[in-house]
Amino acid sequence: MTHLSQSFFSRASRIPFLGLGLSVDVYSPNLLDLVRILNGRQLSFGYLEIFQAHPHALRTIRTQMPGIPMAYHAEGLWFTQPGWAESEQAYSRLAQIGQDLEVLDAWWVNxxxxxxEIAGRVFGTYVPPLFTLDSARLTAxxxxEAQAKLDVCQWGAQGPPLLLLEVPPLTYFGIGDLSYPEFFARVAEGAPCGFVLDIGHVWTAYRYVDGCSDQAFExxxxxxxxxxxxxxxIQIHVAGLACHPSVKVEDGTGLGVGFEPWVDFHPAPIPQELLGALGQVLRDPRLRQLKGLALEVDNKDVSLICRELDWVRGVFGDHLERISQQHSGIEKRIMHESRSQMDATEEQSQVPLQEExxxxxxxxxxxxxGKNTETITERMALSTKVNEGLQVYATQYLPQEILSWGGDISEMFPLSCDALKHQGVKLERFVEFWFGNPGSGSEMAYDFFSMKIQRFVEFIYAVLPEEASVVDREADILREGYRQSCQDVRLSEEVV
Structure with missing residues (x-):
């Protein structure tokens, strides 16, 4: 057993089996309301994985829910990006995440x-890594380095939270010469991290890269x-998939044949295909370090959350109980094996060429x-299917992400948008402006809504400077309302 593997197993052995839990957003649905309803219906859960939120909100949650085991879903740790670990952004974000983990008393950080973010350009939803060997080595x-920085923070008796990497969703495409699972096998060779196996994200790899045309998902x-x-x-995620309402995939193309063009969409019901796959992986004897299974329920209707939690618990409860009973013996055996089989010297992973x-x-x-695509795609030898996926992403998905996702620009800045229309300036120019030059960036937590406000102000200053005072007033109103909503979780009494 390598030093890195032994380090992982040592960390993992400290984490108890938490069972069936929920991966939640603090604000949508309101976490207090959700927990009250679940308790009222006697729908038990083992833990909560909390998505990044304002520090004040996290402190309130932990104070109001002292008896619930928690984990943390961080944001802004861009391990796939060259030079990220040495940046000021990395230090500030890791410091804030360390504080958040301490507040929540979290068992892991995902x-x-x-x-x-790529080269200073910001996206609203996840962009998968390049699936190449150098990319995997850099990520590892x-x-x-991030785990080492978290280790030096002051932690309680349970020790430093274990860093987990979650397999990402593919939104119509994936690029690289490594398969989806092989990429993570290479990461595991170079880092002592755990993984979150998101079954819906695996389905998107099946749909857009590795499979679909000649085999069933099973x-x-x-x-x-x-x-x-x-x-x-360490953890399995299951969530909804759905077709994007603003994206049209043409029939007869590589993307439009045979299967629905689903993307990761947590408000939607969990497809039966994913539940079948969940049964497959829970029966696999190699799944020896699982600590939790979480339904991702951010932005989902509470009644649907209740039905799915009840159903999953009823169908897979015995599987989880079996895994729980096996844990103590497995951990003792693994730690014994790791001491006897550990390599005499720590392996030296090859350092990727960051400039390249x-x-x-x-x-x-x-x-x-969507820039210079013909030359680049020819050099990269991208398949027709990948090219079609990139075209859908660049021409349909990405513009709506900037203009509508996480806040509709026309609703956020109605007066400024009216002024643009009056002057004959199309709002779509904001998308060009957004990616035309790097934004000012955030040295602290990644926050797409705040970035939208800042970048639109910069856009108006550039194309319609006479409306600067108008856009400044609208931005001030948005920032104040957003600040209050982020902090005001309204958890008025203990729910556990």
Whole structure:
């Protein structure tokens, strides 16, 4: 057993089995209301994985829910990006996340193995990594450095939270010469991190890259499990999938044949295909370090949450109970094996060429934004299916993300948008402006809504400076309302 593997198992052995839980947003649905309803219906859950929120909100949650085990879903740790670990952004974000983890007394910190920032350009939803060997090595290297920085913080008796990387969703495409599971096998070789196996995200890899055309998802998932480092899986996620309402995939194209063009969409019901796959992985004997199964329920209707939690508990409760009973014996055996089999010297992973990888990510950015695509796609030898997926992403998905997702610009800035229309300036120019130059960026927590406010103010200053006072007033109102809503969780009494 390698030093890195032994380090992982040592950390994982400290985490108790938490069972069936929920991965939640603090604000939508209101966490207090949700827990009250679940308790009222006697729908028990083992833990909550809390998505990044304002520090005041996190303190309130922990104070009001002292008896609930918690984990943390962080944001802004862009391990896939060259040079990220050495940036000021990395230090400030890790420091804030360390404080959040301490407040929640979290057992682990989960970060999507993806990014929302490339070369200073910000995205609203996750952009998958380049699935290449150098990219996997860089991700592992920067994950190691992040875990080391978290380790030096002051923790309680349970020790430093374990860093987990979550397999990312693919939104119509994926690029690279490594398969989806092989990429994470390479990451596991270079970092002592655990993994979050999101079954819906695996479905998107099946749909847009690795499978779909000639096999059912069940068969693909079986092959996926054979290549994925299941012994590193700490948590499983299951969530909804749905077609994007603003995206049209043409019939007859590589993306429009045979299967629905679903994307990751948590408000939607969990598809039966994912529940079948959940049964597959829970029966796999290599799943020896699982600590929790979470339904991702942010922005989902509470009645649907209740039905799905009750159903999953009824169908898979026996599987989880069996895993729970096996845990203590497995942990003792693994720790004994790790002491006897540990390599005499720590393996030295190869350091990726960051300059070359940085150049590749700049080309990737051009593909994502629809620039210089013909030259780059020819050099990268991208398949027709990947090219079609990139076209859908760049021309349909990405513009609506900037203009509508996480806050509709026309509703956020009605007066400024009216002024643009009066002057004949199309709102779509804001998308060009957004990706035309790097934004000012955030050195603290990643916050897309705040970035939208800042970038639109900059846009008006650039194209319609006579409306600067108008956009400033609208921005001030938005910022104040947002600040209050982020802090005002309204948890008025203990719910446990």
């Amino acid at each position: 970060q999507e193995c993806a990014t929302k 290297q920067q994950a190691c 068969a693909y998932f079986e092959t996926f499990l054979e290549g994925f480092p299941l012994d590193r899986v 990888l940085a150049h590749q990510y700049l080309e990737y950015l051009s593909l994502l934004t």
